[in-house]
Amino acid sequence: MAQSKGKEDILRAIREAPLLSPNTSLLLQKTSEPDHDLQDVIRIVKFDSVLTARLLRIVNSAAFSTVHPITSVDRAVAYLGEKMVVGAALADSVSRLFLKPLSGYEGGRGELWRHDLFTALAAREIVRTSRSALSADLAFTGGLLHDIGKAILSDFLHDTSRVAVAGIENGELVDYLAAEQESAGLTHAEVGHELAKHWKLPASLQEVILHHHHPGQAGESVRALVYAVHLGDIVAMMAGCGTGSDTMQYHLDVGYERYFDLTPDALALVLVAVQEEFVKAEEAFALA
Amino acid sequence: MSDLILGVGDFAATRTAGIQVKTFALGSCVAVMLLDPATRTVGMVHVALPDSAINAQKSREKPGYFADTGIPALLNIMAGYGCTGNGRGMIVKLAGGASIMDDNETFNIGKRNQAAIKNILRAQGLEVVAEDLGENYSRTVSISVDTGQVTIFCPGRGQWHI
Numbered sequence: 001m002a003q004s005k006g007k008e009d010i011l012r013a014i015r016e017a018p019l020l021s022p023n024t025s026l027l028l029q030k031t032s033e034p035d036h037d038l039q040d041v042i043r044i045v046k047f048d049s050v051l052t053a054r055l056l057r058i059v060n061s062a063a064f065s066t067v068h069p070i071t072s073v074d075r076a077v078a079y080l081g082e083k084m085v086v087g088a089a090l091a092d093s094v095s096r097l098f099l100k101p102l103s104g105y106e107g108g109r110g111e112l113w114r115h116d117l118f119t120a121l122a123a124r125e126i127v128r129t130s131r132s133a134l135s136a137d138l139a140f141t142g143g144l145l146h147d148i149g150k151a152i153l154s155d156f157l158h159d160t161s162r163v164a165v166a167g168i169e170n171g172e173l174v175d176y177l178a179a180e181q182e183s184a185g186l187t188h189a190e191v192g193h194e195l196a197k198h199w200k201l202p203a204s205l206q207e208v209i210l211h212h213h214h215p216g217q218a219g220e221s222v223r224a225l226v227y228a229v230h231l232g233d234i235v236a237m238m239a240g241c242g243t244g245s246d247t248m249q250y251h252l253d254v255g256y257e258r259y260f261d262l263t264p265d266a267l268a269l270v271l272v273a274v275q276e277e278f279v280k281a282e283e284a285f286a287l288a
Numbered sequence: 289m290s291d292l293i294l295g296v297g298d299f300a301a302t303r304t305a306g307i308q309v310k311t312f313a314l315g316s317c318v319a320v321m322l323l324d325p326a327t328r329t330v331g332m333v334h335v336a337l338p339d340s341a342i343n344a345q346k347s348r349e350k351p352g353y354f355a356d357t358g359i360p361a362l363l364n365i366m367a368g369y370g371c372t373g374n375g376r377g378m379i380v381k382l383a384g385g386a387s388i389m390d391d392n393e394t395f396n397i398g399k400r401n402q403a404a405i406k407n408i409l410r411a412q413g414l415e416v417v418a419e420d421l422g423e424n425y426s427r428t429v430s431i432s433v434d435t436g437q438v439t440i441f442c443p444g445r446g447q448w449h450i
């Protein structure tokens with residue numbers, strides 16, 4: 001009984017969560033279409049003066065030491081690439097969620113954003129080892145959004161982190177999703193999926209959010225993408241970029257081997273590359 | 289005096305009384321801590337990967353990133369504090385090297401880090417007096433310059449010492 005009331009409260013919190021800006025929605029929609037190009041992205045950015053200003057600030061920041069200042073939208077977008085544009089739009093649009101302290105996970109302010117950003121960059125690098133064509137930019141966007149459900153669910157977990165960790169350790173709970181289910185009646189993947197539906201995110205991103213801990217359950221057409229984010233998430237946690245008490249408390253879905261040729265050396269190189277990009281990206285977005 | 293904070297692949301040594309040398313959320317990384325009783329110097333390196341052979345350029349830019357270049361680099365700066373360059377007489381403590389929940393050849397970086405570090409220490413004739421390694425949780429670690437006590441913290445698990 002108490003749990004179903006809790007569930008109602010969570011669903012209400014999702015409905016009351018901040019919305020994406022219309023241009024951010026449009027950008028996510030457009031960039032999830034397989035045949036879009038950079039011109040589509042530029043067209044959307046041009047209609048958004050806040051995003052334009054933000055991108056010009058990023059491209060001219062110390063993180064990207066360009067020789068001459070860049071003053072046009074076209075050049076800024078071409079220089080930064082799609083991932084930075086989507087990242088900046090999302091960061092501005094829902095920074096309140098990304099930056100929220102995850103008290104239910106004993107996670108501090110900014111930890112969710114750092115984890116999501118690291119996951120996004122890692123998912124992008126993992127795509128390089130893909131056995132078939134896969135959009136690195138879409139994997140990046142999926143990485144940014146995969147754990148957004150924690151921003152909502154955290155408030156409903158209260159002081160459960162000790163019990164959750166102990167339950168996993170003694171084998172009563174299979175992973176942290178089971179702990180969330182036990183404490184709040186919903187997992188962060190389910191909560192994120194509800195939020196994704198509320199935001200009318202593209203179907204592929206909805207699947208990433210719902211299945212990122214069990215990519216094998218995603219539809220075949222998006223499964224490789226979900227695996228990329230799944231692995232990116234694990235790399236982020238291994239690198240110490242987690243979100244608190246749930247860090248490393250999830251299982252690896254080895255079905256990834258069908259989609260990625262990831263040797264131990266390849267994974268080590270992913271880690272090196274991402275750790276370098278992360279420092280730059282964090283500085284460029286300057287969200288904390 | 290403020291604490292000395294190390295990022296991934298950083299290494300440092302200090303003799304400043306009253307402070308801690310600290311590194312956040314090790315994950316599969318390992319913090320190698322060296323204490324030299326003779327000079328009261330404490331050093332730490334935050335090792336991310338076992339072997340620099342996969343990226344020689346990175347090991348030149350950030351020797352602390354790899355076990356095989358990080359430990360010599362740490363010993364080297366400690367020699368600048370009057371410690372023996374080969375680490376003789378030093379006390380060694382290790383923390384970190386966590387794994388994911390499933391045993392997996394590709395993802396067992398934490399285990400490979402532990403093995404590489406222990407091999408290097410053994411070859412150097414250095415004995416580990418205390419360690420908190422492996423399992424599947426990410427540790428935040430600090431070591432007191434005054435006492436050499438290591439404090440380990442993990443969200444959901446609290447704090448303990450080695």
Ligand SMILES: [Fe+2]
Pocket residue numbers: 146147188212213233
């Ligand atoms: Fe997750």
Ligand SMILES: [Fe+2]
Pocket residue numbers: 115119146147233
């Ligand atoms: Fe995650």
